[in-house]
Amino acid sequence: ENRIKEIIDQNITKIALLKYIIDNESTRLNILRLAVTTQYVFVVEGWIPNSNYDQFVNYVNTKLKYAIIESVDIVEEPPVELRNPKPLKSFEIITKLYGYPSPHEWDPTPILAYSFAAFYGIMLGDAGYGIGQIIATRYLLPKFVENPESEDFKHLQRVLYATGIVSIILGFLMGSFFGPRPLPTSVFPTNLVETMKLLMAISLLIGFIHVIIAHLIAAAKNLKLNNKWVALNEIAIIMAMVFGGPYTLYMIKQIELPEPLAVYVLQPLTFISLALIVLSKIKSLGAIGIMLWLFDLTGALGDVLSYLRLAGLAIATIILAKVFNEIGIGIMASMSAIAGPFVGIVLSAIVGIVFFFIAHLFNLAISILGAFVHSLRLCMLEFSSKFFEGTGKPFRPVRMVLTRYIALRK
Secondary structure (H helix, E strand, C coil), X not given: CHHXXXXXXXXXXXXHHHHHHHHHHHHHHHHHHCEEECCCCEEECCCCCHHHHHHHHHHHHHHCCCCCCCCCCXXXXXXXXXXXXXXXXXXXXXXXXXXXXXXXXXXXXXXHHHHHHHHHHHHHCCHHHHHHHHHHHHHHHXXXXXXXXXXHHHHHHHHHHHHHHHHHHHHHHHCECCCECCCCCCCCCCCHHHHHHHHHHHHHHHHHHHHHHHHHHHHHHHHHCCCHHHHHHHHHHHHHHHHHHHHHHHHCCCCCCCHHHHHHHHHHHHHHHHHHHHHHHHHHXXXXXXXXXXXXXXXXXXXXXXXXXXXXXXXXXXXXXXXXXXXXXXXXXXXXXHHCHHHHHXXXXXXXXXXXXXXXXXXXXXXXXXXXXHHHHHHHHHHHHHCCCCEECECCCCCCCCCCCCCCCC
């Protein structure tokens, strides 16, 4: 066994190159399995993206003297190739966690990219932690993966870089750098209670807009598929939110509105939207729709309220950082008082630095995990689930994979 290990260690480079050659040759042979060959003719069937079709035809005609290229009508759905601008390309990993869009679906990656980055930045909400995340992503995270040169890992790194930058910007705006501080860039109140109220209001507004966008996309999708009653249901839900929301708040004395606006505009439009929800539910589901229409309203309300987690996690991160700072300062003051002026200052500085590092590293770790998980939940459950099924198949092109890193398992 030791002799085998010694031989492997001596020839590790050759083994890695051999693995690379075998992997690519295996890909080539799998393509040949799809071909039908006779002595003079061969037929190959495969998928070509629409955007590359003309280029493919020209290439084949230049390489082969006699070639026939024919589009075939098939029953199965074609695979899907995601095409997004380069800055948004890495956020496709967020979409892929839910699934690939089918050919009749819209790729939600563009709006998910902005939403995920914004939600993540709000929930992490600290400029110091944003800097810490970028440093950890660059130098620490690659040590925990098998292949740090893989395409998926590179995309994850870019997502974490982007969310780290957003966290830095929002952290300075919220006045938080390893805890709340009176930063000149802050636009939020210095009082944490007032900050919490403002964050809750912003979170509900974001949720209201985000959920409406989801229902708009769902309505457009169902109109395209000729599901007219389902599309009407989505539009009616939007009407209930836009008109019924303010009217309900007016009725329970939470906001003030001009009485003519509330009575002669919002009230009738609210009842019209409710009637349309009931009608569309009955038309699309039958008699059971008489009972299920209410869940459309409670579902929309629950979706909007779910965005309060933005404020909850942001405040939790800031308060925990503040508590750690106060504990650390208390420990340093106690050490300095006990050990005397000179020794106490040196000892308290050492202990304080160690405590602050461990405490803020712990808060950073749990805050990153919480921000990532809850941003995914908002993007996938509250938003994408309204219109995105994710039942598509990925397009896997034939290609030679060039890499600087080859993973070998012992």
